[in-house]
Amino acid sequence: MKTHFLALAVASASLGVLIGGCSGGSNESTADKSKHLDVVSFQGGFGIDFFKQAAKEYEANHPGVTISLTGGPRVWEQLRPQFASGTPPSLTWPGWGMDYWALIYDKQVLPLNDALAKPAFDGKGTWRDTFDPALLKLGEYQGQQYELPYHYNIMGWWYNPDTFAKHGWAVPKTFSELIALCPKIKAAGMAPLTYQGQYPDYTIKGFLFPWVISIGGIKAADDAQSLVPGAWKSDAFLQAARMIKQLRDQGFFEDGANSLSHTQSQTDFLAGKAAMIPCGTWLESEMKKTMPPGAKMAFMMPPVVDGGKGDPSAIMIGIEPWIIPTAGSNHELAIDFYKFMTSLDKAKQFVTECGTLTAIKGSDQAKMPETLVEPARLFRQSKTVYSIQFDTWYSTLGTESKHAMEALLNGSNTPEQFVDRLEAEAEKVRQSKKPIHTMTH
Amino acid sequence: MRNRGRTAFIVTYLAPATLLYGVFVIWPVLQAFGFSFYKWSGMSANKTFVGFDNFKQLFHDSVFWQALEHNALIFLIGGGAILVIGVGIAHAMQGEGRLTKVLRSVYLFPNIMSLVVVAILWEFVYDPNIGLVSSLMRLFDGPVRAGAPPVDHSILGSATKALPAVIVTFVWFAVGFYIMLFSTGIRQIPSEVVEASKLDGAEGFHQFRKITLPLLWSVGRIAVIYLVINTLNVFALVFLMTQGGPDRKTEVMLTYLYEQAFVNSDYGAATALAIANFVIVMAVSGIVLRLTRKDPAGASR
Numbered sequence: 001m002k003t004h005f006l007a008l009a010v011a012s013a014s015l016g017v018l019i020g021g022c023s024g025g026s027n028e029s030t031a032d033k034s035k036h037l038d039v040v041s042f043q044g045g046f047g048i049d050f051f052k053q054a055a056k057e058y059e060a061n062h063p064g065v066t067i068s069l070t071g072g073p074r075v076w077e078q079l080r081p082q083f084a085s086g087t088p089p090s091l092t093w094p095g096w097g098m099d100y101w102a103l104i105y106d107k108q109v110l111p112l113n114d115a116l117a118k119p120a121f122d123g124k125g126t127w128r129d130t131f132d133p134a135l136l137k138l139g140e141y142q143g144q145q146y147e148l149p150y151h152y153n154i155m156g157w158w159y160n161p162d163t164f165a166k167h168g169w170a171v172p173k174t175f176s177e178l179i180a181l182c183p184k185i186k187a188a189g190m191a192p193l194t195y196q197g198q199y200p201d202y203t204i205k206g207f208l209f210p211w212v213i214s215i216g217g218i219k220a221a222d223d224a225q226s227l228v229p230g231a232w233k234s235d236a237f238l239q240a241a242r243m244i245k246q247l248r249d250q251g252f253f254e255d256g257a258n259s260l261s262h263t264q265s266q267t268d269f270l271a272g273k274a275a276m277i278p279c280g281t282w283l284e285s286e287m288k289k290t291m292p293p294g295a296k297m298a299f300m301m302p303p304v305v306d307g308g309k310g311d312p313s314a315i316m317i318g319i320e321p322w323i324i325p326t327a328g329s330n331h332e333l334a335i336d337f338y339k340f341m342t343s344l345d346k347a348k349q350f351v352t353e354c355g356t357l358t359a360i361k362g363s364d365q366a367k368m369p370e371t372l373v374e375p376a377r378l379f380r381q382s383k384t385v386y387s388i389q390f391d392t393w394y395s396t397l398g399t400e401s402k403h404a405m406e407a408l409l410n411g412s413n414t415p416e417q418f419v420d421r422l423e424a425e426a427e428k429v430r431q432s433k434k435p436i437h438t439m440t441h
Numbered sequence: 442m443r444n445r446g447r448t449a450f451i452v453t454y455l456a457p458a459t460l461l462y463g464v465f466v467i468w469p470v471l472q473a474f475g476f477s478f479y480k481w482s483g484m485s486a487n488k489t490f491v492g493f494d495n496f497k498q499l500f501h502d503s504v505f506w507q508a509l510e511h512n513a514l515i516f517l518i519g520g521g522a523i524l525v526i527g528v529g530i531a532h533a534m535q536g537e538g539r540l541t542k543v544l545r546s547v548y549l550f551p552n553i554m555s556l557v558v559v560a561i562l563w564e565f566v567y568d569p570n571i572g573l574v575s576s577l578m579r580l581f582d583g584p585v586r587a588g589a590p591p592v593d594h595s596i597l598g599s600a601t602k603a604l605p606a607v608i609v610t611f612v613w614f615a616v617g618f619y620i621m622l623f624s625t626g627i628r629q630i631p632s633e634v635v636e637a638s639k640l641d642g643a644e645g646f647h648q649f650r651k652i653t654l655p656l657l658w659s660v661g662r663i664a665v666i667y668l669v670i671n672t673l674n675v676f677a678l679v680f681l682m683t684q685g686g687p688d689r690k691t692e693v694m695l696t697y698l699y700e701q702a703f704v705n706s707d708y709g710a711a712t713a714l715a716i717a718n719f720v721i722v723m724a725v726s727g728i729v730l731r732l733t734r735k736d737p738a739g740a741s742r
Contacts, residue, residue, distance in 0.1 A: 080703075083484040099484070102706035106485040197598045198686070251591035256569020258598030258687060268570070395705045406687035410593065412600040413688075 035065045037333055040079065042095030042320070043071035045285045046151070046354040051341070058340050067337065083108055088325035091334040093150070096320060101393055103323070104146045105435055110324040112145040115335045121343040130342060134385040135359040139321050141437065147321035148338065149359035151350065153280040154299075154375040155205050155316040161298045163190075163272060171300050175211075175243060178303045182252040185275045191254035193247065194274035196262040200405035203244070205316060205388050206278020208405070210302035211240035217309040218384050218441045224422075225390040226438045227430055232422035241408060241415035243305075248409060258410050263290070270295040278302070280318065284371045285355050299375045314384035315375075319359065384441060393437050400425035470719075476712040483708035495713035505714065508685075508692045509721070511604060515693070516672035519608040519615075523668060526612070527619035528657065532649055534624055552617040560681035563610040567596040574606075597683050603691050607682055614678065615671060619664050626660030627653060655737045662733045666726050673722050694718050 039055065041048045048071035055067040072078065076098035082088045083103065094100070103109050116128035128136070131149065139147025159171060167188055172178040182192040196202040213221050216236025223231035231237075247253060254274045257265060262279075266287050269277040272295075283297060304312045324334050340346065347360035355369045357376055364376045379385065391398025404421045407413035413421070430436070477495050479488040499505055534544050551559065569575045575594040582592055596602045630653065638652045676695035679685060685692035685700070694714065702711035 080484055084486070086486060097703070099482075099704070099706040102482045103484055106482050106487055108485050197595070198684070249591075253591075255591065255593060256575065256595045256598070258593065258595040259567070259569045260598075264568075273570075399700065399704060403686070403688040406598070407600065410595065410598060410600050410687055 034330060035062075035333065037065070037067040037091065037330060037337055038089040038328070039067055039069045039334075039337070040075055040089040040092040040094070041069065041071040042075050042093045043073050044095065045282060046356065050350055050353055054341050054346060055337070058337055061340075065333065083325065083327075086327045088328050090328040090330050091322065091324055091338060092328075093320065093322045099392075099395065100147060100321065100323065101141075101435075103325075104141055108326055109146045110326050110328075110331060112148065112324070112335075113143075116145055121339045127339060127342075130344070130360055132359050132361055135317065135319055138319050138387050138389065141435075147319070147323055148342075149319040149321050150341070151354070151356045151358050152317050152319045153282055153356070154379055155278070155280045155318060156375065156378075157206065157276050157278050157300045157302050158269065158283055158297045159276045159300055160269075160272065160296050162296050163275060169275075172303045173301075174306050175303045176306050179246075179250075182247075182250065186251070190272065191257075191268075191274040192252040193276050194254035194257050194260070194265045194268050195278055195409075196260060196265045197256075197258035197406075197409065198261045200402040200409070201391065202262065202278050203409065204391075204401055204405055205318075206302060207244050208237075208240050209316065209388060210314075211243055211305060212236045213314050213384075213386070214302075214305040214308040214310040214312070215239050218311065218314060218386060220310075221386065222439045222441060224426075225388070225393075226440075227390075227394070227426050227436050229427070229430070230423065232426045233419040237419045237422070238415055239305075241418045244408060245415050248411065253409075258406070263287075270297070276300070281356065281372060281375050284369060297371055299371065299378075301378065311382075311384040313378070313382045314386060315379055315382040317379065317385055317387050319387070386441065389437070389439070394426075394429045394434060397422075397425045397429050473712045473715055476708055477716050479709045481708045482706040483702060483711075484706060491709065495709045496717075498710060499713050499717060504689060504692065504697055505694070505717075507689055508694045508697045511691060512673050512675070512693050514604065515608055515611060515675060516668060519611045520665070520668040520672055522608075522612045523616050523619050524661070524664065526616050527664065528623050528654070528661075530616075530620045531623035531627055532653060534620070535627055548620045549617040551614045554614075556614070556677045557681060559610065559614050560678055563606075563613075564597065564682060567606055569594045569596065569598070572596070598687050600687060600690050603683055603687060607679055607691050610682065611672075611675065611678055619667075622660055622664055622667075623657060626657045630656045658733070658736045662730065665729050665733070669725050669729060670722060673718065673725065694721075 037055075039051070041051050048069065051071075052069050055069045059065055059067055074095070074097060075092075076094045079088065079092065079094050079098065088108070100109075117126055119125070120127045120130045135149040135152050136145065139145055139149060163169075164171060167184070169181060169184065170177070172181050178192075185192040195206065209221055212224070213236075216234060220231070220234055220236035223234070224237070254260075254265070254268060260268070263286075265274075265277060266279065266283065267290060268274050270287060270291055281299070301312075301315070304310065322338060324331060324338070328334065342358075342360050344360060344362055347358040347363035348366035350356075350358050351363050351366040351368050355372065357364060357368070357372060357379075364380070368376065391401065401422055404413060404418050407421075408415065408418045476488075478490060478492060480491045480494075481488040530544065530548060534541050534548070554562075565571070566573050567575070574596055578594055593599065596606050634656070635648075635652060638648055643651055674695060675693055676699070679691055679693050679696050680699065683691045685696040695718070698711050698714045698718070701707045701714060
């Protein structure tokens with residue numbers, strides 16, 4: 001009898017919890033579904049606190065609207081099945097692991113030209129006008145806007161200004177200056193250059209393309225990215241590959257760089273084992289936690305080729321865009337919330353809090369980390385802003401370029417073999433039925 | 442009447458397991474068979490039927506053959522090493538010395554560790570700056586000749602050293618299980634057989650070769666089947682250590698499958714590869730079973 005009573009007590013207690021739980025839940029279900037947003041964000045170096053805060057502010061300004069903002073470091077893995085089953089979020093930054101273009105080809109991403117033609121957040125001009133056009137262009141396909149940039153990175157090289165000052169080294173502006181400087185750096189017991197050998201995109205973006213453009217002009221790179229026949233084995237590519245081989249053969253790369261991850265090589269750079277490294281403007285925020293005290297870094301342009309055709313002010317940028325899934329709910333609300341995030345105030349706040357540049361015009365007037373000032377200035381002054389997109393447009397060519405770069409850097413491919421492989425893979429893409437993009441400047 | 446009750450009883454007990462197995466194993470496999478006939482990004486409901494195109498593409502894909510070759514090398518070299526080391530250590534562990542006791546308490550350690558930990562650990566061993574192997578390599582560096590290309594102490598980034606390095610790690614990680622398998626096998630050899638052979642004068646290596654080894658045949662068969670499955674399905678270790686690089690020098694079937702599915706968004710091609718992998722594992726296992734059918738110790742075992 002006693003045990004029965006106890007069981008009954010436990011049962012009724014849990015029933016109470018259940019009912020309580022239900023009534024708590026019913027509050028949410030009575031909330032207006034047409035005013036609810038599911039936002040999923042990649043959670044990388046910047047975290048998602050900024051976006052969560054923005055969501056709270058938006059909710060406060062728009063009574064009745066509810067936003068659930070979630071994130072994760074490999075959020076694209078959760079998003080894939082959601083897209084496949086037709087239940088994606090209303091707005092998302094799916095992160096670097098997402099195959100954006102496959103989604104766009106599959107009509108899973110909302111076209112945004114109409115939304116961009118509407119007034120901006122502050123009512124002055126159109127929403128389109130608030131973005132830097134060079135960055136907006138990167139999310140365009142067949143004249144229609146699909147991806148919206150938020151923050152962007154600038155790619156270049158980094159050096160330690162203290163070390164350079166101590167030894168009286170001048171930052172090399174040209175390749176011949178670099179070649180002349182490297183032996184002096186070696187003599188001081190440092191490797192002149194290191195790189196993220198496990199991830200060859202860094203050397204493709206840090207060595208290959210800057211030199212291709214410096215030798216052959218921006219058209220050499222545009223043609224390659226547009227898959228113009230022969231572009232990947234043009235003279236510009238061959239010469240740029242030879243320059244990489246030259247640095248390798250003369251021993252100007254850190255020993256073992258081919259095996260290093262991004263953090264290992266960047267740690268070596270900050271620890272003074274190597275004098276220079278190719279990397280984007282995320283370098284400082286990525287290394288902040290493990291940086292040795294007193295380590296300094298400053299941005300520099302990759303040295304240009306003497307007498308090359310290219311614009312020496314050409315600068316490489318990259319975006320990690322946000323998208324509005326076609327199958328997501330409440331498109332208008334999602335657009336309005338993103339418009340709020342791209343208001344000048346919010347964008348400036350992002351620059352200051354997250355320490356990176358944004359695609360919103362005028363946001364570079366905000367207070368920013370010292371290491372960003374120089375790349376931001378170079379970006380503003382550049383007459384040729386470009387981005388590497390072929391690897392996301394044609395994923396198989398992207399993969400092959402990385403493999404070919406690994407082979408060039410570890411000496412198993414000659415520069416001639418390197419460009420032949422790239423051209424052969426480009427030909428395969430041309431033969432396939434995959435969409436081909438055109439890039440022009 | 443009694444018989445029917447018995448049948449009902451059996452069915453009741455079998456049903457849950459069969460149902461779960463059907464839903465979670467059989468059905469997904471059949472589904473995968475289905476996907477392999479479609480062009481599908483894996484990110485929408487849009488699928489296009491392409492018949493056997495994915496399979497045709499696969500057989501003409503040099504990367505697939507290269508990956509299969511690496512799987513085969515891991516099986517032949519890594520698997521061979523595991524068999525030799527496994528039997529050797531299992532045999533050595535039968536004694537009562539102090540070393541045996543130490544061996545017995547440590548041999549399963551690598552197996553207990555998470556693969557992620559194993560990969561990180563060995564990345565340190567192979568680190569070009571502070572790693573054990575590169576430090577040893579530096580001891581054998583000749584004098585630096587003027588004008589000669591610099592010596593590269595990369596291991597996991599080297600075209601020739603990466604695969605051997607991965608195989609060594611695989612052997613280190615996997616061998617414990619096989620030691621356990623063989624050591625159980627050795628302990629099951631009837632003591633009268635061992636004693637009789639001793640009376641007949643068999644000792645040491647002779648006894649090992651004539652008695653232990655033949656009587657381990659059936660255990661050995663199981664070990665080889667396990668090796669076929671483990672080496673043809675190796676993924677996490679390679680993915681964590683080299684991602685198949687440099688330049689596909691350590692690419693295996695499943696890392697390429699991952700690339701096709703998640704980098705190239707080609708689920709059809711990826712499932713075709715999964716099915717090819719399934720068929721290859723089944724076929725090789727079948728061949729191994731057939732080749733080793735004849736037990737040298739006699740048909741009764």
